[in-house]
Amino acid sequence: MARSPEKTSPKAALAVAALTTFMAPFMISAVNIALPAIQAEFAVDAVVLGWLANAYLLATGVALVPAGKIADIYGRRKIFITGILVFTVATTATAVMPSISWIILLRILQGMGAAMTMTTGIAIISAVFPPSERGKAIGITVSSVYIGLSVGPFAGGLLTGAFGWRAIFLINAPIGAAALLLAALKIREEWADAAGERFDVAGSLFYGVALVCLMYGLSILPARLGLGLLGGGALAMGLFIRHELRTAFPVFEVRLFRQNRTFTYSSLAALINYAATFAVAFLMSLYLQYIKGMSPEAAGTVLICQPGVMALFSPAAGRLSDRIEPAAIASAGMALTAAGLAALAFLSADTDIPYIIVSLVVLGLGFALFSSPNMNAIMGSVEKRHYGVASGTVATMRLVGQMLSMTLATLAFSFFIGSAQIAPPVYPRFLEAVTLCFAAFSVMCAGGIYFSLARGTLHSRSR
Structure with missing residues (x-):
């Protein structure tokens, strides 16, 4: 493994990782606010508009694990810097595109760039920080995600109102340029711990097909095509696992799930947690505006308290996990999450805002x-x-969990409301769907406590 003479400053690496981790969620949440303005300019239907989000998510999901393996083979610094460049150029170029087709294509490139930074950023942090300080650094990086999610809607609304939706993409240029310059100058080492291994092209193709079929199939349930795609995705995933167990240099070490209890149960806990929490902002935004009659600005002010608390306490939680067994802290967090979701399952038209x-x-x-x-x-x-x-596996679990969360919410609406628009006559059924989702999410988190507790100990082993 080749390394340059100079060591990388952990603080500099953390600063770059935090900045790049902020960019992607900021763009996601800011663009969501701008969707009505984009729809008005290009006169597209809701399905096409939905691909602005879906194309990004699918591209990110498909690229995550292969990008992580390529980084392990050829160097994480190279892939990290390339990812920043691809994301920044694609995002900036979106601001001048004349058609929705070009914008969707650039969203795919954005997703690929984001995958390259996601899968390498945490890996670089894990490499430059000693185990006794790794949790603190990861906590700061994770909090950047929530800061991006918190700032995105507010900044996106201001930029769209003052300068138009294209300003959201243009604002990324100086942020991306700063991250690129900082990474090129301050990250001086190269990490290629799997150097010499061959890249598994066949496994990557199986993985990509499986993930596209599963994620897209979930998004269009209960349509027959959705069921067919889920079946095809399950078949492709089975072929992927079979291939990975037989090849000498797998793109993903499936044996980690069979041989590493901590890795397996922690990954499953992450999937469950994201599946139970991602749709909360979506459901609560609709509840506050339809049932409580709040304006979008007022609803956003209420909702910002959740990601705000996440951003505030994530660094402390990560730092605490350097000294106390992570399983204990994470399990307590899963239990609190279940409690918060259970409280929201009792929402009614008369629920007070302080309770919410x-x-x-x-x-x-x-x-x-x-x-x-x-x-x-x-x-x-x-x-x-x-x-x-x-790192790529965790990000994949996050994306799949997010898709599952939104699928459950969509299925609940389909069952209780059908094709009717959300209007006063269907408010009681809408409220039933919302509270059922929160109850189901709470039960999921309660079950997730088992995987969190049963993962085994980390501090007792040599790291």
């Missing part, structure tokens, strides 16, 4: 306590040569 805020704060605190220690447990449970793959 307290429930969201409990939910945010629970997620903060879970996320950073869980990531610390995953990265601490694998060898250095698997850092890229492990």
Whole structure:
């Protein structure tokens, strides 16, 4: 493994990782605010508009694990810097595109660039920080995600209102340029712990087909095509696993799931937690505006308390997991998350706003306590040569969990409301769907406590 003479400053690496981790969620949440303005300019239907989000998610999901393996083989610094460049150029170019087709194509490139930075950023942090400080660094990086999610809607609304939706993409140019310059100058080492291995092209293709079929199939349920795609995705995933177990240099070390209990259970806990929490903002935004009659600005002010608490407490939770067993902290976080979701399952038309805020704060605190220690447990449970793959796995679990969360919400609306628009006559059924989702999410988190507790210990082993 080749390394340059100078060591990388951990603080500099953390600063770059935090900045790049902020960019992607900021863009996602800011663009969501601008969707009506984009639709008005290009006169597209809701399905085409939905691909602005879906194309990004699918591209990110498909590229995550292969990008992690390529980084492990050829160098994480190279892939990290390339990812920043691709994301920045694609995002900036979107601001001048004349058609929705070009914008969707650039969203795919954005997703690929984001995958390259996601899968290498945490891996670089894990490499430059000693195990005794890794949790703190991961906590700060994770909090950047929530800061991006918190700032995005507010900044996106201001930029769209003052300068138009294209300003959201243009604002990324100086942020991306700063991250690129900082990474090129301050990250001086190269990490290629799997150097010499061959890249598994066939496994990557199986993985990509499986993930596209599964994620797209979930998004269009209960349509027959959705069921067919889920079946095809399951078949492709089976072929992927079979291939990975037989090849000498797999793109993803499936044996990690069979041989590493901490890695397996931590990954499953992450999937469950994201599946139970991602749709909360979506559901609560509709509840606050339709049932409580709040304006979008007022609803956003209430909802910002959840990611705000996440951003505030994630660094502390990560730092705590350096001294206390991550499983204990993450399990407590999962339990608090379940409690917050259970409280929201009792929402009614007369629920007071303070009750809602307290429930969201409990939910945010629970997620903060879970996320950073869980990531610390995953990265601490694998060898250095698997850092890229492990980081990519966590990001994949996040994306699949997010899709599952939105699918459950969509299915609940289909069952209770059908094709009717959300209007006063269907408010009672809408409220039933919302509370059922929160109850189901709470039960999921309660079950996730088992995987979080049963993952085994981390601090007792040599790292």
